[in-house]
Amino acid sequence: MSITKTTLPLTVALALALPGVAAADMPPGPSQPSTPTSGAPTNPNPPTSPTNNTDQNPTNVQTPTDELSDEEIVMVMQTINDTSAEHNRRAQxxxxxxxxxxxxxxxVKHAKAAKKRQTAMHARHKLKPKTGATDVAYRASITEIxxxxxxxxxxxxxDTTYIDDEIQALTxxxxxxxxxxxxxVDLPELRDELNTVRAQVDTDLKEAETIRDALRAVPAA
Structure with missing residues (x-):
């Protein structure tokens, strides 16, 4: 699996991630007289119990479960390079x-060049690729594609099947x-490398889409 980055505004993300936090953070209203009326509760919507999201710590949210270290990112990038070279050699x-x-x-050339750059970067910064859930998931998805x-x-x-597969993989x-x-990502050089790879992949994706259109225009034999 071109895709553009979409992110939710922080306030929306917090509302989705922590339902009820807004209600919990509202200060309770002034106390009401405790005179019962016809058996109905005095306050049918009492405030929820306090949370740790106080004025002193207004953004106390849990760390995302898909947080990745630089070592895990370089592992996935290595896998992307290797699988890309493997499947494109076959197609070639x-x-x-x-x-x-x-x-x-x-x-294939792009994958080999990226791997060479990234290997040198690993050595400069002593980054050791680390397998994680994202890498495992990518390997499974590329096999399926x-x-x-x-x-x-x-x-x-x-040819058409291969190009369709490449479009999905690049996306x-x-x-x-x-x-x-x-x-x-934390390391600035790794961020720069991701931008380099992204620009190349985006160019390749556009070329693949153009080739797909040309192949579909060919009459069936």
Missing amino acids: KSAKNKRVKKFAETR YKDLDTATRGNEF NVLDAIDRKFMPN
């Missing part, structure tokens, strides 16, 4: 359309960078 050999073959070749190539007939069917990378990596 099996594709019939010259433009599709060239695209696959370009994707490309499995239809196993049964695609060589020719226009294979997923953009989404991961925007929604998972950028909000969590």
Whole structure:
């Protein structure tokens, strides 16, 4: 799995993440006389019990469960490079359309160049890639995306299937960078690398979409 970053305003996010916090933070109204009336409760909507979200700590929210360390981010980027090179080498050999073959070749070059840059960055900053849930999920999703190539007939069917798979894979990378990596990255050089990769992936995605349109315009044999 192009995607643009969408974030909820902080106030909306807090409201969704912590239902009832707004009510909890409202100061109780002035006390009412305790004279009962016809058996009805004096205050049918009493204030909820206090929380830790006080005036001294107004943004006391839980850490997101999908928070990633730089080491986990570089692990996923390494996986993206390796799987991209693997599947695009396969397509480079099996594709019939010259433009599709060239695209696959370009994707392999981009993956190898990114891995070379990132390996050097790991060494400079002593970053050790660390496997986490995001990396495991990405490996599973990329396997699912490309499995239809196993049964695609060589020719226009294979080429079209491959390009469709690449569009999904590239879209997923953009989404991961925007929604998972950028909000969590700490190292400035890693942030710069993510921006470099994102720009390249976005360019490749646009090219893949153009190729897809051209392939679909070819009459079925």
